[in-house]
Amino acid sequence: xxxxxxxxxxxxLDEVWSLKDKRSVVKSLKDRVQRRxxxxxxxxxDNDSLGHxxxxxxxxSNSRAHGEAVLxxxxxxxxxxxxxxxxxxxxxxxxxx
Numbered sequence: 145x146x147x148x149x150x151x152x153x154x155x156x157l158d159e160v161w162s163l164k165d166k167r168s169v170v171k172s173l174k175d176r177v178q179r180r181x182x183x184x185x186x187x188x189x190d191n192d193s194l195g196h197x198x199x200x201x202x203x204x205s206n207s208r209a210h211g212e213a214v215l216x217x218x219x220x221x222x223x224x225x226x227x228x229x230x231x232x233x234x235x236x237x238x239x240x241x
Contacts, residue, residue, distance in 0.1 A: 145206055145239060145240070145241060146204065146206070146239070146240040146241075147204070147205050147206060147207060147208050147210075147211050147237050147238070147239050147240070148202060148203075148204050148211070148237065148238050148240070149202065149203050149204075149205070149208065149211025149212050149214070149215055149235065149236070149237040150200055150201070150202045150215075150234075150235070150236055150237070150238075151200065151201040151202075151215040151218055151219060151233070151234070151235050152188070152198070152199075152200050152232075152233070152234045152235075153198070153199055153200075153219065153222065153230050153232065153233045153234075154190075154196065154197070154198050154230070154231045154232035154233075155169075155170070155173075155196065155197040155198070155199065155226060155228035155229070155230060155231070156195065156196060156228055156229040156230075156231050157169060157194070157195050157196065157197060157227075157228045158195070158228075158229070159227070160194055160195065161194075162194070163192070163194065166194060166197065169197075169226075169227045169228060170187050170197050170199065172227070173199070173222060173225065173226050173227070173228075174186070174187070174199065176221075176225060177201060177218055177221065177222065180221065181201075181203075181214060181217065181218050181221070183201045183202060183203045183214065183215070183218060184201065184202045184203070185199060185200070185201045185202075186199065186200055187199050188200045197228070201215060201218050203215060208237045208239065211237055212235055212237055215235050216235065219233060219235070
């Protein structure tokens with residue numbers, strides 16, 4: 145069994161004045177999450193929006209519970225360490241046989 149678990153989160157960036165500042169904030173969070181949790185992370189939407197960013201993290205495993213537990217830890221880390229406010233969150237898994 146193959147399980148793909150995904151964390152989708154929206155960031156509100158109040159202290160960003162340029163796209164360069166925004167990309168710095170997003171890249172910093174992305175790099176720290178990747179290093180710490182060894183998951184795939186990407187900015188997935190709102191690329192040209194100054195005040196918002198949408199990111200996703202994904203993990204592949206053989207257990208829905210394991211994948212979602214890892215992503216719950218990623219979310220807790222992001223809430224503590226992001227230079228932005230997290231406004232919308234979803235964690236879900238897809239099972240492939």
